[in-house]
Amino acid sequence: MTPLLAVDDLHLWYDADGGKVVRAVDGVSFTLEQRGEALGIVGESGSGKSSLALALMRMLPKNVARFDGAVRLAGRELTPLSDDQFRREIRWQRIAMVFQGAMSVLNPVLRIGEQIAEPLLLERRYDKARARARVRDLLERVGLPAGFASRYPHELSGGQRQRIGIATALALDPDVLILDEPTSALDVSVQAQIMNLLKDLKEDPGISMLFITHDIGLASDLCDRIAVTYAGEQMEVGPAERVLVAPRHPYSQLLLASLPRLHSDVPPRTMPGDPPDLTAIPAGCRFHPRCPYAWEDCLNHPPGIPLPDGGHARCWLNDPVVAGDRYQIQLRPTEAARD
Amino acid sequence: MTETLLARSITVSSSQPLLALDDVSMAFRTRRGLFRSGEVTAVAGVSLAIARGETVALVGESGSGKTTVGRVSLRLLQPTSGRVVFDKQDITDVPEERLNWLRKRTAIVFQDPFSSLNPYMTVADLIAEPLVIDGLKDAGVRRAQVRAALAAVDLTPTDRFVNRHPSSMSGGQRQRVGIARALIRNPDYMVADEPVSMVDASSRVEILNLLHGLQRERGVTFLYITHDIASARHFAGRIAVMHLGSIVETGSARQVIDHPVHPYTRALIAAVPEPDPANRFLRRSTEQWQDTPGVAIHADCPHGGSLTLPAVLLEVSGDPGHAVACHLEPPRGR
Structure with missing residues (x-):
């Protein structure tokens, strides 16, 4: 079976001060096998795990020194796509991402509904009435009442904001969801709620996930396989139940x-x-x-x-x-x- | 009334506590809009005694009041009611200008080593600042003490660190600078408020071992404030679980973690994603604990959870030293 996502020898290096090069992602290869599989990318800060997410989303800073390697989504080679094609066809539509600090990602002066609807209205994918209905569905899926659409980010708790981040990422029915430390700013009981939601989404509709975290326990709670990352490389990949013991x-x-x-x-x-x-x-x-x-x-x-x-x-x-x-x-x- | 007295006698049981909080409450005034003001009770009726050389972990989620308890214990905050006793002296109402002696004998390690250290100061200046405030004018003596403090936190060779700025150091190294700064006056009592929550996983144990070593070698008494109950097991002798401003359960680390009685403690433990193959893919308890502060009542309560009396800490029968907040008779453990 063709893997859903196949990454082969991916590199993302940055130019740093003094002519140095930061090798943040340095020859990373992995596959995400099927619908509803979760792969945990576990590493400490500076291991390059967040850069891997940015490379897959092609959300690159200006100082990129090297960016190459093969990324195939359901057999389709993504590397040759122009930035414009990638934006129109892949980012948010096929591969979406939930960021670490939902606090800083949400626009404080836009109502929640407008933020979730933004990718729906771009390129006239949905008309306004359908977008509104879609926002209601998405809020329900992440466990929030439809009335949240008219609220502002400051009226929400940290856990609720992270649910909005997940709803936004789900808006265009992506195949792959990348989650970058989605619970690191949350209390354990709120973290458990978000993890329960992710477990649900993994079952139904069967979204495949790349779960990036520093916490190997948290990764093993959700993920089938774990990739342990160190200094830009994957040191070990294997089934979570084996890696733990x-x-x-x-x-x-x-x-x-x-x-x-x-x-x-x-x-x-x-x-x-x-x-x-x-x-x-x-x-x-x-x-x-x-x-x-x-x-x-x-x-x-x-x-x-x-x-x-x-x-x-x-x-x-x-x-x-x-x-x-x-x-x-x-x-x-x-x-x-x-x- | 006898129940209340019993509760106090449990939590203030240490024969010669260095620090004792007795029925401490702390309310903050809040402003809502221009004219309205409200009051938030951050801590309600907390009693806690810490013996010399002991480490007590105060475990709770954000908003539980654990940081407020730490600050009251240092008299950085004056409690709304209750008493704070440090080394047999009642410091509850002593004005700040007469607390210099307390400032020299106590210290705090902050959570965030990125914002708690002035980025324009060198490591040496950061660590020496308390000595300058104390009026120690001899720069040579200050330098020697800074080097000793750096050595005590394993930032060696000290020459490599004295002139650096925090920005060129890792989170773990910065937190060591914060600890060295806290140590420089040789305090008897230290509050470590989430000292490792912003430090990388592989460096956390080093920092906690370092604090543990200070306790052993210098007899420093610690209040370790944390949301991470697993770390409390390994770095504290005793655990007090806080919820909505009150201590809901207290006992030895094993009593509280291996035989939790209070439903909040149980939920907190069940929410921890332990890296264990038997602990995967579970739906974890996400119980919302919207109780009134000070009334730790809940539907899981074996007594029906219908009482309106304030809960008091009562000893779990057959388990000396293990106490749980309850509205009725001493609950059964195990």
Whole structure:
């Protein structure tokens, strides 16, 4: 079956001060397999996870130094499309996005209904009466009463604003919904409400999602598969139920070990070192300066090594020839190796 | 009346608390339009005692009043009613100009290391500022103390950090500067208000371990304010769960998290997305808790939730040290 979204060797680099280049997305490949699949893109700030979203939406800043790679949507190659074609046919219609701070995304002087209707009225996709009916449907789908259409953003709570962000993204029935930290400013109980809504939308109408977050627990609550991102690369991709208990990349393991567990007295462990500067990425494996398992071979840049469950891990520990005896090392997420 | 006394005796049980809040309430005046004004009760009847060298976590969602309790405990706010006692001295009504001694013995670590540090100051100046305010004129002594504080928060070698500006540092490093600044006067009592919520996941444990180490090595007493109940389990001996201005449940971290009694505590715990394969794709409780502040009553209440008496903290029978807000008899746990 043709994947819904196939991304192959995507790069997005930025020019920075002093002639440096920020390699925010550096050779990322993944697929979103079918309708209603959710892939979690998990990474810390500076890992390039938000740049990946902007690259897929083609919402690029002015200082782009390199932007290439293949993006196919249901088999259709998107890369050759002109910016104008992409705006008319893809952005918001086929691929839509919910941003992190719904507070700053909504226009404070426009009523909620007008904001949701904006993409509907552009290009005369809907006439005014149909747009109004559509706004009512969208509000209902995200769990808000139709009366919210006449309210202003400041009258809404954070959770309600994020629901408006989701309604706006759903306006043109996209195939893929990209969510960039949609709950990071919300309380846990409100976060749970938004997550319940996303779980519903994943079931019906079966929207496929790229869920970008720093919180691997939150990602695993919604997502079928998880892609762990570090320094512009995907370190590990695999089914969430496997990555949580048997990660195959030391970074995934240390990330999981660093989380304080609610129902366990095993103390969370410190991850040594700091994330690399994306203008001066370490040679070889990007994680090797912080990795407790690193050996000489880690100075060679590892490819994504295929795993039996269809995922892959960018770590030599998964290559029996290179790893030798180390191939047997189990990466248990609650007992990270001491540095 | 006896119930109220019992409740106090539970929450103010530590023999020699460094800090004790006794039935503290805090109301803020609000303005609605030009002429109308209202009142918002942020904290209602909170009693809490923190023993020397102890860490108590105050856990709650936004609007629960947890930050207000922290500020009242430092007398940055004067409570509307109730008493604040620090090291056996009643500081409830002491005017600010006579609180210099308290300012030297207490400190706060703020949530946001991006906005709480002046971007035009160097790390050394930021950390030394409290000493300048104290009138310490000897620049050499100040420098030595700044270096000691930097070393205490693991910003080493200190030479590499003294002349930097916050903008060139990561969130975790900035928060260390905030902690060094809080430490510089060797405080006995520190309020850490969401100290890691704006720090990257992999750096959070380092910051919390650092605070934990200060507690062990220097005997600093902590009030750890957080929305993250999982972190409270690992970094606090005792947890007090706040909801709508009141403490609804308190006990050891294990008592509160492994055997929660109050329905709000249960909902809060169920809402946490633990990274566990058994905890995926669940519909989580999204109970709206629109109770009246101070009356922690709810339909799940085993007593029917129909009482109008204010809830008081009562010990869970058979579970010493574990108390829950209730309107009636001591509830049963486990």
